[in-house]
Amino acid sequence: MKKNKEIMTIPETEEGTVLFNVPFPKDLKQLKDMSPIVILQHYGINYIHSYGQDSPFFAGLANGHLLGTKCSKCGYVHVTPKLHCQECGGECEWIELPKEGRIHTFTVCYFGSEEFLKETPFMLVLVEFEGAKTLMLSRLLGVDPDKVSLDLIGKKVKPKFKRNSKFKPTDVYFVLAE
Amino acid sequence: MRPVYMVSGGITKFAKAHPEMTFQLMVKKAYDYALNDIGLTHKEAVNAIDGSVASYFSDHFTRQLMAGIMVQDYLGLVPKPGHRVEGGGATGGICFQEAYKSVASGVMDVCVAYGFETMSHVNTWKGNEFIALASDTNFDYPVGGFYTGYYAMMVVRHMKEFGTKVEQMAMVSVKNHINAYHNPYAQKREKLSIKDVRNAPMVAWPLTRLDVCVMSDGAAVAILASEEGIKKLERISGTKINPVRISGIGRGTDSMRMADRPHGKVILLPHESPDDYKHLDYPGIHSFRAGRMATKLAYEMAKIKDPLKDIDFVELHDAYTSSEIQTYEDMGLCKYGEGGKFVEEGNPFMPNIDYGLKLKKKGTIPVNPSGGLIACGHPVGATGLMQAVFAFWQIQHSIKKHFGNDILQVKNAKRGAIHSHAGTGTYVTVSILEKA
Numbered sequence: 001m002k003k004n005k006e007i008m009t010i011p012e013t014e015e016g017t018v019l020f021n022v023p024f025p026k027d028l029k030q031l032k033d034m035s036p037i038v039i040l041q042h043y044g045i046n047y048i049h050s051y052g053q054d055s056p057f058f059a060g061l062a063n064g065h066l067l068g069t070k071c072s073k074c075g076y077v078h079v080t081p082k083l084h085c086q087e088c089g090g091e092c093e094w095i096e097l098p099k100e101g102r103i104h105t106f107t108v109c110y111f112g113s114e115e116f117l118k119e120t121p122f123m124l125v126l127v128e129f130e131g132a133k134t135l136m137l138s139r140l141l142g143v144d145p146d147k148v149s150l151d152l153i154g155k156k157v158k159p160k161f162k163r164n165s166k167f168k169p170t171d172v173y174f175v176l177a178e
Numbered sequence: 179m180r181p182v183y184m185v186s187g188g189i190t191k192f193a194k195a196h197p198e199m200t201f202q203l204m205v206k207k208a209y210d211y212a213l214n215d216i217g218l219t220h221k222e223a224v225n226a227i228d229g230s231v232a233s234y235f236s237d238h239f240t241r242q243l244m245a246g247i248m249v250q251d252y253l254g255l256v257p258k259p260g261h262r263v264e265g266g267g268a269t270g271g272i273c274f275q276e277a278y279k280s281v282a283s284g285v286m287d288v289c290v291a292y293g294f295e296t297m298s299h300v301n302t303w304k305g306n307e308f309i310a311l312a313s314d315t316n317f318d319y320p321v322g323g324f325y326t327g328y329y330a331m332m333v334v335r336h337m338k339e340f341g342t343k344v345e346q347m348a349m350v351s352v353k354n355h356i357n358a359y360h361n362p363y364a365q366k367r368e369k370l371s372i373k374d375v376r377n378a379p380m381v382a383w384p385l386t387r388l389d390v391c392v393m394s395d396g397a398a399v400a401i402l403a404s405e406e407g408i409k410k411l412e413r414i415s416g417t418k419i420n421p422v423r424i425s426g427i428g429r430g431t432d433s434m435r436m437a438d439r440p441h442g443k444v445i446l447l448p449h450e451s452p453d454d455y456k457h458l459d460y461p462g463i464h465s466f467r468a469g470r471m472a473t474k475l476a477y478e479m480a481k482i483k484d485p486l487k488d489i490d491f492v493e494l495h496d497a498y499t500s501s502e503i504q505t506y507e508d509m510g511l512c513k514y515g516e517g518g519k520f521v522e523e524g525n526p527f528m529p530n531i532d533y534g535l536k537l538k539k540k541g542t543i544p545v546n547p548s549g550g551l552i553a554c555g556h557p558v559g560a561t562g563l564m565q566a567v568f569a570f571w572q573i574q575h576s577i578k579k580h581f582g583n584d585i586l587q588v589k590n591a592k593r594g595a596i597h598s599h600a601g602t603g604t605y606v607t608v609s610i611l612e613k614a
Contacts, residue, residue, distance in 0.1 A: 014301065036197040043241055051316060080317055080437050087440065105338070105463060107330035108383040109322060113307035116322050124327050124382075126437055126463065135437035135463070137321050148383060153338050168320045 016040055051167075053083045056094055061172050062165035068132065070095045077132040097136075100177050101127040103155050104135050108145040121145045125174055127157055139173040179282040183421035183614060185403045185411060187567030188212035192365045192396035192555030195298030201234070201245060202252035204397040205292050208560075209253055212399045217417030220254060226407075226414050228286035229259035233273030233293030234559035235266060238308045240296060249292060259286075266312045267497060269293065270398070270562020271598020271607030275427045277402045278609070287407035291566075294397035295557035305393050312601045314435050326390055326498070328436065328602050330382035333500035336464040337384075342503060342518035344384045348375035349521050349535065350499035351388045351552060356533050358549025360585040363564075365394055365555035371534060375499075389499040394555030398563035400570070422573045425593075426480030426610035430471025436463045436602045445470045447477065447510040449484045454513055466501075466603030469508030473608050476595070477510075480610035485510045485595070486543055489610075491572060491588045492526075493565040495599035496550040502526075505597060509608070511543060531585065547572070547586045562598035562607065569594040569611045 025031065051058055060067040069081045073090030083092050106125040111117065125140035141160075143152065156177040165171050188211030190196075190204045199207070213223045230253075232246030242248070246262035265272045270293045277291035297305050310323030318328075336342050352372060358364035370388065378386040403411060408419050433439055441459035445467065446452065461467035482488040492509065496502035503517035512520040520526065524537025526545035548554055548568040551561060571577050572591040578584035588594075593612035600606070 038197055041241065043238075054316060076440075078438070080435055082438070086433070086438065105331045105335040107327050107334060108380075109324055109327045109330075110380045110382065111306075112303070112322060112324040112327070113310045114301070114303040115307055116324065117303050119322070122322055124322055124331060126331055133440045137318055137435070137437050139321060145383075150334070150338050153334070169317050170321055 014040065054081055057081045058167045058171070061161060061169075062167065064161045066097045066159050066172060067094050068097045069093065077134070079127075079129055079132045079134045079136045098129050098131070100156050100158050101129045101136070101174070103140070103152050103157055104128040106140055106148070106152055108148055125157070127174055137169075139170060140175070141173055142175045180284060180404055182278050182281045182424045183403055183405075183408060184400055184424060184566065184570045184611065185408060185419050185421050186212040186216045186401045187570050188215065188399045189363050189564055189567050190397040191363050192394040192557055192560070192564070194365065194392070194394065196296075196395040197298070201240065201294045201296050201397070202249050204296075204395065205249045205294050205399065206252055208397045208399040209290070209292060212401055216401075216411060216419055217415040218411070222414045224254055226411050227255060227258065227288045227290055229280065230255055230290040230292060231273045231276045231280065232260060232262040233269045233291065233563060234262070234295055235264060235269045236295070236308055236558065238311065239299060239305070241299065249294070253292070255290070265605040266600030267495060267558055268562060268598040268600035268605040268607050269559045270564070271596065271609065272429070272562070272605065273559075274400060274562055274566050274596075274598075274609055275429065275607055277400065278424055278427055281402050281404050281407065287410060288401065288403045291400045291402065291563055292397070293559040293561075293563045295559045296395050297393040297557060298395045302393060309601070318435055324382065325601060326382040326385055329498045329500055330385050332436065332463050332504070332602070333498070334384070335462060336500065336504060339462070339464050340515035340518065344376065345372055346518035346522050347384075347389055347499040347503060348372040350496065350502045351375045352533055352535065353521075353527050354496060354546050354550040354552040355388075356531060357528060357547055357586060358553030360531075360581065360583060361549050361554065362581055364549045364553050365392065366553045367549075368553070385498060385500065391497045391551040391556040394557040396555060396557035396560045396564070398560040398567055400563050400566045420574050420576070421614045422570050422611050423614045424609060425612050426476040426478070426482070428472040428475030428477070428479065428608045430468035430475070430606050432461070432466070432468040432603050434604055439463060439467065444514060445474055447474060449510065450513065458514060460514070464504070465514060466504060466508050466599070466606060468603045468606040469505055469597070469599060469608075472597070472606040473509045476608040476610050480612070482610065489543065489593055489595050490591045491544045491547055491569075492595045492597065493546055493548060493569050494550070494595075494597035495561070496546055496552050497556060497599070499552065501599065502545065502550070505599070506545070509595065509597065511545070528586065528588075544588050547588055562596070565596040565598065566609070566611070569596050573611055573613055
């Protein structure tokens with residue numbers, strides 16, 4: 001029933017009318033009853049952003065390699081890279097992650113941040129790899145979002161790489177391996 | 179450190195939008211309410227107050243850097259000391275604790291903690307984008323940054339690990355919305371059923387729109403004082419103050435990326451033993467280690483041994499119904515894994531309200547008697563302070579005075595815990611308030 005009610009509402013949008021003046025009362029006492037003036041302000045910025053010491057991860061994705069890091073002192077594996085070990089503080093080296101992982105958890109996003117709204121519904125997944133305690137956040141493809149259940153947890157997944165790299169973590173995504 | 183008390187509080191009703199007010203005026207309304215409640219005029223307050231701490235989360239929402247000083251200015255508190263704190267969703271809780279420290283250290287006798295957020299200035303989905311910028315923007319945000327998605331993944335794992343059910347999560351929503359029905363400060367005052375919650379549009383499986391808090395505009399103020407500060411306030415105003423003591427503060431942190439949280443042993447509370455968690459990889463992504471750390475420190479300081487016996491009510495950060503259940507466990511209201519059962523039995527419900535549910539152990543320890551974030555709203559910087567004000571009124575036994583009815587007054591409320599939580603459990607604060 002609620003759905004019909006929603007359809008009966010015209011969606012609010014952000015474009016407005018250009019307004020160059022507003023009515024003004026003769027009696028200044030009436031100003032406090034005036035409606036607030038709400039204007040549209042743009043806020044957009046380009047950053048010259050550096051991935052710094054994490055840059056090789058993105059170079060890896062561009063070349064079909066999924067990289068993590070391993071502590072040269074204690075051997076702790078960071079699936080999402082960290083160049084200093086979160087366990088012992090030692091310096092880490094780059095390593096290739098296994099070719100397969102498993103679904104640790106997942107969700108289906110039916111809504112999202114504005115930037116990703118047009119991609120909904122999409123699936124997020126945290127992938128676990130043999131020999132590592134930390135995980136990797138990625139997109140999961142090839143699963144019907146309307147037919148998900150807890151049974152997906154533990155299923156084998158494998159990475160796929162975009163041919164035209166965007167140098168974003170979405171240059172890699174996962175699909176079911178079995 | 180010396181004893182610290184909360185002496186007054188005020189809230190500017192949380193609403194979807196307050197276009198008729200700038201953030202300065204929103205804070206002033208809550209501030210004036212707090213002054214008025216202890217009989218202080220503007221000028222008397224200026225004479226009595228030593229300084230402030232400002233709380234707001236996002237410079238993107240305000241589109242204004244240094245908004246804190248604009249509030250300080252509008253309240254007439256310049257040139258007194260002040261600073262802004264920020265820690266995501268826990269900003270309000272951190273602000274409360276920094277004001278506590280200002281007084282406990284002896285630097286100030288009277289300190290005002292004020293907080294606000296103006297989330298209505300962008301559309302809901304842009305707002306979600308701003309919030310998601312509080313996740314790693316190199317590795318997490320670009321994948322589909324969306325906080326409800328992150329919490330959904332956490333609870334999916336909780337469901338897998340412990341058998342938690344979506345109906346149990348829905349019960350949290352029913353409880354908090356029905357509690358809020360009696361709270362005039364709440365943004366959403368609705369009588370819902372489990373079916374309503376499950377039939378609401380899916381946001382991120384398995385969380386529906388009624389499992390998730392809304393965005394709000396709002397402000398809240400808490401005034402803290404030392405014993406000397408209370409004497410000073412009473413001398414200046416000629417009004418007797420009914421203070422509430424802050425007997426414990428605790429804070430914890432965890433890695434920004436939940437993918438990085440290594441598996442180890444549970445941080446134990448006094449009433450737990452290692453045998454309780456023999457086979458649990460902790461915190462995984464099913465539990466909030468920062469919440470447990472904050473709880474442990476706050477309980478130790480307030481000498482709380484068994485929270486179910488030693489605490490009368492909790493106002494906790496229920497940005498999601500799932501995170502309320504996870505937080506029962508972090509705060510030791512039940513063991514890890516038992517959060518779903520804890521709500522199903524009725525423990526966190528108000529004993530005197532009809533929820534249309536059969537509850538075996540109704541009202542053991544009311545959680546979010548105010549309605550929480552789910553129903554009151556979540557103007558981030560104000561939220562943790564709103565909890566402080568509600569807890570303060572509970573322990574003062576002044577809910578009737580401030581709400582216009584006493585349905586939500588927890589009978590015999592002597593000690594309460596407030597809990598403020600930042601994105602995926604990165605910063606968490608727990609503070610204990612009790613009868614002076």
